Amino acid sequence: MDLKSIRIKNYRSIKDTGNIPLTDSLFILAGQNESGKSSILEALHSFQKNVSDADSLNFEMENEENKIQSISCTYSNLTNDFYDSIFSEIVGLINNVKPEYKEIEPNQLINIDKILNIKKFTITKSFDFSSNKLVLDIDVDNFFIDMIKVSINKFTSEVKNGDVIVKEEKQYIDIASYRKNIIEKLLKYLPEIILFNDFTTLLPDKLLLSDLKNENSKGFQAVRNLEKLLSTDFQKIASKKTAQKNSTAETESQNISVNFQEDWQQKIYDTNGVNIKFFIERNTSGQPEISFYIETKESQFLEPRKRSKGMIWFLSLWLELKAKENGHKLIFLFDEPGLHLHIKAHKDMLSVFHKLLDKGHQIIYSTHSPSLIETDYLHNIGLVINTINKGTLVEGLTTCKINTKNKTDALQPIAAAMGLDVSKNFSILNHKNVIVEGLSDFWYFKAMMKLLSIESSYVFIPGIGIKSSKINHLVSFCIGYGLEWLLIMDKGILPQKAINELTLSIFNNDAEEAEKKIKILSDEIENLFSVDDLKLVDSSIKEKPNKNCVQLVGQRRKIVFSKLFYQKVSNNEITKNDINITTIKNFKKIFEWIEKRFN
Numbered sequence: 327m328d329l330k331s332i333r334i335k336n337y338r339s340i341k342d343t344g345n346i347p348l349t350d351s352l353f354i355l356a357g358q359n360e361s362g363k364s365s366i367l368e369a370l371h372s373f374q375k376n377v378s379d380a381d382s383l384n385f386e387m388e389n390e391e392n393k394i395q396s397i398s399c400t401y402s403n404l405t406n407d408f409y410d411s412i413f414s415e416i417v418g419l420i421n422n423v424k425p426e427y428k429e430i431e432p433n434q435l436i437n438i439d440k441i442l443n444i445k446k447f448t449i450t451k452s453f454d455f456s457s458n459k460l461v462l463d464i465d466v467d468n469f470f471i472d473m474i475k476v477s478i479n480k481f482t483s484e485v486k487n488g489d490v491i492v493k494e495e496k497q498y499i500d501i502a503s504y505r506k507n508i509i510e511k512l513l514k515y516l517p518e519i520i521l522f523n524d525f526t527t528l529l530p531d532k533l534l535l536s537d538l539k540n541e542n543s544k545g546f547q548a549v550r551n552l553e554k555l556l557s558t559d560f561q562k563i564a565s566k567k568t569a570q571k572n573s574t575a576e577t578e579s580q581n582i583s584v585n586f587q588e589d590w591q592q593k594i595y596d597t598n599g600v601n602i603k604f605f606i607e608r609n610t611s612g613q614p615e616i617s618f619y620i621e622t623k624e625s626q627f628l629e630p631r632k633r634s635k636g637m638i639w640f641l642s643l644w645l646e647l648k649a650k651e652n653g654h655k656l657i658f659l660f661d662e663p664g665l666h667l668h669i670k671a672h673k674d675m676l677s678v679f680h681k682l683l684d685k686g687h688q689i690i691y692s693t694h695s696p697s698l699i700e701t702d703y704l705h706n707i708g709l710v711i712n713t714i715n716k717g718t719l720v721e722g723l724t725t726c727k728i729n730t731k732n733k734t735d736a737l738q739p740i741a742a743a744m745g746l747d748v749s750k751n752f753s754i755l756n757h758k759n760v761i762v763e764g765l766s767d768f769w770y771f772k773a774m775m776k777l778l779s780i781e782s783s784y785v786f787i788p789g790i791g792i793k794s795s796k797i798n799h800l801v802s803f804c805i806g807y808g809l810e811w812l813l814i815m816d817k818g819i820l821p822q823k824a825i826n827e828l829t830l831s832i833f834n835n836d837a838e839e840a841e842k843k844i845k846i847l848s849d850e851i852e853n854l855f856s857v858d859d860l861k862l863v864d865s866s867i868k869e870k871p872n873k874n875c876v877q878l879v880g881q882r883r884k885i886v887f888s889k890l891f892y893q894k895v896s897n898n899e900i901t902k903n904d905i906n907i908t909t910i911k912n913f914k915k916i917f918e919w920i921e922k923r924f925n
Contacts, residue, residue, distance in 0.1 A: 327405060327515065329657055329688060330446065333398040336384040337372075338365040341717035345400075348690070350706045351683045355692040355720065356699060356740055357710030362718030363692035366710070367521055367659045370690070373397040374519035376460055378453040384717070393455040400465070401516065402446040408515050409442060449512065462509050517655040517688070522663070528642045531629040535564055535606070535614040548642050549616065551649035552604075555582055564606045564614050571606060579603045589644060589678050590637075590671075602641070603627060635666040640675065647678060651685050658682065660691035664698060672697040699740055704890055707740065740886055758784035758810045758924050761800050763821075764791055767814070767851050769888035773895040774913040777902045784810075784924060792824045801828065812843055812923055814916070816850045845919055852876040852884070854913065856906035863890050863900075 331347045334340050339362040346366075355363045365382075372378040378395055387393050448465035484491050529552070530545025537543035538550070538560060553559055556578045563574050583601040590600055601621040609615045619627035620637070630638050643663075650656055664675050676698065679689050692710070693699065699707065708720040762768055768788035775782070789797045792815060804811035813828075815821035829840040847854065852875040860867045860875055864887070867878050879887050894900040902910070 327401045328403045330402045331400040334369045336395040337369040338382055339718045340365055346720045351688045352706050353690045354707045355710050356707050361710040361712045363710045364661050367661050369397050370519050371521040373451050380455050394452055396450055396452040398448050398450040400448040464509055517657050519657045521659040528638055529630045532615055532617050551645040554649040639666045655686055657688045663691055669697045756785040760784055760786050761813045763789055763815050766884040766888040769892040770851055773892040776895050780917055792820050814845045816847050850876045852879050855909050859906055859909055
């Protein structure tokens with residue numbers, strides 16, 4: 327089953343997150359430092375472990391009489407095993423009904439249709455720090471009464487009270503205990519949640535063979551993970567004769583190394599040939615000991631501690647994930663993964679993550695690194711914001727009203743990721759180039775070009791604004807390399823100033839010549855759309871008489887909004903028929919101007 331949403335109350339900076347929908351198997355928590363990203367992950371870890379620390383209680387509750395912290399997880403995509411489990415539990419309880427009450431046929435009392443109609447459920451774990459108790463609950467009060475007829479069947483019992491016989495109605499099965507049994511049964515089917523916040527199980531240099539039984543040994547988990555990838559175990563290898571032992575160790579090392587090189591693509595000495603070696607020999611005390619080495623240059627064996635933190639972190643993480651990937655469904659949590667990794671290695675890590683997703687696992691990770699934000703999956707991003715009145719909140723990019731001051735920092739890594747993403751969508755060395763002010767213009771023009779089925783030999787190049795003559799550098803670059811260029815800017819004071827500068831410096835103050843290469847739009851680009859067009863991206867947008875489309879989108883989310891528009895167009899979620907006819911005319915005129923000027 328899948329974890330579909332979470333809700334956290336009174337955990338550190340969190341007062342009440344409200345319902346946080348996990349929109350896909352991969353979900354990213356993006357936000358600034360101290361926003362509460364780590365608190366969300368640690369709360370889920372507490373849910374898994376059934377324990378919580380009083381220090382994690384929201385600080386505003388210190389003087390409250392009832393100090394209750396709760397974490398709720400909603401699950402869906404229920405399996406056949408889940409339904410079979412409930413059915414068998416019910417049958418087991420019915421069989422425990424005392425014979426003197428009544429003979430009951432289970433199939434007559436179990437409403438199977440109602441059982442199969444359960445599509446999701448929510449488990450809530452509440453930590454009561456006043457009484458130091460953990461309380462489990464399920465979401466719907468009448469969940470079991472509605473589901474199973476046996477829960478409401480009753481019998482009459484006669485009880486003598488002195489000389490008076492009193493008739494009492496009793497249930498065959500106690501609902502409260504039944505409810506408890508079912509909840510405990512459900513817990514066995516929940517996917518395990520594993521948190522990686524600071525990866526401490528790094529591969530050690532050495533480990534005594536006898537320490538493989540001691541979980542507190544340094545590096546124990548990493549060595550155990552590596553052992554799971556072998557076709558045998560270290561104990562059996564150690565028991566072989568010297569020649570066989572060395573041969574087996576070499577073969578197993580090669581197999582692991584080949585698998586690792588598929589995921590580690592960083593080049594060392596112009597190759598990604600990282601070999602993981604291990605040897606089993608007796609130490610100076612005569613005890614069998616496993617030694618580990620990383621070989622990146624032929625015959626140059628270095629202990630893990632002599633390698634970079636990034637490589638050993640990635641290797642240890644890789645061992646952990648590979649050891650678990652083929653087991654039952656897991657939910658992996660990562661708090662700021664890849665801090666020790668080069669930006670190019672982030673791509674390798676994301677590749678490993680996607681392999682886990684392909685095997686049916688789920689991943690939630692926090693980051694403020696643009697290179698770990700995949701802009702092709704913006705619906706999977708939750709903005710984490712710490713507000714003064716409401717504490718930590720999580721909002722989706724496509725559904726929230728992002729245009730508020732305290733969300734600027736949360737959007738920064740996503741906006742930066744847009745810039746990284748743009749580099750994959752254009753080449754500045756194209757023969758014909760249309761320079762636009764910024765990233766939002768870039769995505770809007772790309773989307774409208776696709777909607778209008780325009781095929782051309784030119785590309786759009788985004789600038790970084792026009793203030794302080796920033797756009798002039800791109801124009802100079804095109805001129806210097808003999809490339810054809812046009813410039814399109816929004817209407818405004820700064821664009822007019824930019825035109826005046828360019829007219830003077832490039833066209834010898836000839837305004838007529840400048841007009842052949844530079845176009846000022848009739849308005850800001852968002853105002854070329856209708857409000858109904860904007861609603862295709864964010865359905866919560868409402869037309870307001872005192873606000874234009876630029877204001878409805880909001881300055882702080884222009885880049886993200888435009889990329890979402892482009893994505894929906896690329897995925898055919900928005901088609902030409904959905905767009906206002908006036909909008910289409912506005913952009914057709916621009917594309918006609920571009921074609922005319924280049925031709």
